[in-house]
């Protein structure tokens with residue numbers, strides 16, 4: 318049996334979260350900005366989006 322698999326790996330940078338939310342308070346207003354993970358292009362998969 319071949320161990321060669323093409324299974325997508327979870328992005329190690331975001332842990333599969335596809336990105337993270339940045340909390341930025343401005344003038345008393347909480348603003349949440351979604352920032353897609355760079356290495357996985359917001360897919361949560363290593364090398365995703367390429």
Ligand SMILES: [Zn+2]
Pocket residue numbers: 328329330331332333334335336354355356357358359360361362
């Ligand atoms: Zn990622």
